[in-house]
Amino acid sequence: MPLPLALPTARLLLRPFDEGDARIVKELVNHPEVAAGILNIAVPYTVQDAEVWIGQHHAARDSGEEYVFAVTEQSGDLVGATSIRVNAEHGHGELGYWIGNAAQGRGYATETVGAMLEFGFLGLSLHRIYARHLAWNIASGKVLRKSGFGYEGRMRGHAFRWGSYHDIEVYGILREEYIAGFLDRKE
Ligand SMILES: CC(C)(COP(=O)(O)OP(=O)(O)OC[C@H]1O[C@@H](n2cnc3c(N)ncnc32)[C@H](O)[C@@H]1OP(=O)(O)O)[C@@H](O)C(=O)NCCC(=O)NCCS
Structure with missing residues (x-):
């Protein structure tokens, strides 16, 4: 079965980015509290950075390397982004x-992660999905735990940002754990 291009949830639509999204991406990502939580982005983040990033999505999807979705409300407003970067050799x-x-604070990240787990495990047939966040980012850890991830440990001093080294927390979920939870939710 072909992979879906868009993932609807109860309140959101996860859809491919297009060039016209670059300006709003730049605005959203440049908010200090958003930029602070994202690893590996340029700060300040320009419209051109966003255009280059969006321009890579199509090829990354075609090669099976990465699947990136814009998170949009039912009104069509773009409110976020989500991605799965695949390591095909290891199935994760x-x-x-x-x-x-x-x-x-509206539960959008949790709803987004739920859709991405379904896409990753049922669509891409992955064996494992993991996520990392900066240690101070309590909200991100909460989203992952609420979504069924297990805490796997801390990578000490793993990320260099804003002139200092930061600890990174690692969370993961295996396919069988997801499937068991999925069946529980259906009952
Ligand atoms: C982390 C982030 C994705 C959360 O998005 P969100 O849509 O607000 O998340 P949700 O509403 O689904 O859930 C957030 C949970 O964290 C809680 N929370 C938020 N801030 C918190 C804080 N400072 N301390 C403790 N809990 C906090 C919320 O109350 C909520 O939990 P609840 O449902 O039990 O009340 C968002 O803040 C973000 O994008 N931050 C910047 C970038 C980033 O950090 N990305 C993740 C990188 S791994």
């Missing part, structure tokens, strides 16, 4: 996500 994927500051 790294999940990433961010939600713009104004839309945080």
